[in-house]
Amino acid sequence: MTDTAIRPKEFDDRVMQYLPGLRGLANKLGLRGEQADDLVTETVIEVLERWQNYREGGGFWNWLYWTMRGRYTNAKDKKKLPMSDRPIEDYEYSLSTLPSQEGYAELSCTLSRLTGRNGSVLVHRAMGDTLDEVGAIIGVNRERVRQIEMAEREKLRAAA
Template identity: 25%
Template sequence: MQSFRKSLLDTLPALRAFARFLTRNASQADDLVQETVMRALTAHDQFIEGTSIKAWLFTIARNLFYETRRRHRRESEVMEDFSAQAALNGDDGQAPLTDTRARVHELEREIWKLPPPLREALILVGAQEMTYEEAAAVCGVPVGTVKARVSRARSHLGRQLSSDEAADAGTDGGGEA
């Protein structure tokens, strides 16, 4: 049990980052991590020694997230619409973004436009640095499905970001000779 708890503690930063990305809200991410840890401690005897505790915890967190999301679907949709509209209107009360920060925000917006299965696979493999096998275990799908989802997500983002840059270049210097 002691090594299980140490492994769990060592995984908390990555678990919090994953929860933060899922929820897009620091407070909700903390709640998700807390509930995930509570369930993991309660079910620690179900953990198979020698397997990835990170994948196991991410699976618990993912299942909790979708369970909570189903319960509060309407509330989440209203809040996401409000947040998205505020971001589009620039009503966040911050100074104008630098070019780099603007690109990061654009990438985040494009990632959130991806279908959930593609977005999830990309985040697990790309941002969380999980292996395809670990991500497949978290998602409950074959490894090949995860590879295909990551590939499609990367291709989609590449096309979207390239077309956005081309559109921006066309409007930036369009009136000068």
């Protein structure tokens, strides 16, 4: 980020709640599989980088929608997949290992299984949110969050 302001955690949480909607929009645009995943990922990266551009009056979904449409139109005009125009090392986070195409495919497949409220519970927990924080987001108590998390983990293990 060029600004010294720190993006609020609530903003990141809000973006994550819209992942299923963004996946659906990518499908409506005619993208499937890896192309759809790439568009969703690139949209999320852009939104997180430009978080200070969001204005509450316009509606959060509208902002996400038009950001994705813009990325899609630009990629379509350039006749290429919606891939980032800068190397991964430039992002403001560090990775312990460099990503591989195989690892990305496996992660994309796993994340595609995490849909709806139960999937968002697992994603929030993976991002480090506490049981209480997740419970406040989805409107249940911490024990119910723990139960949902365990059930989703078991589903993923069974699918592996």
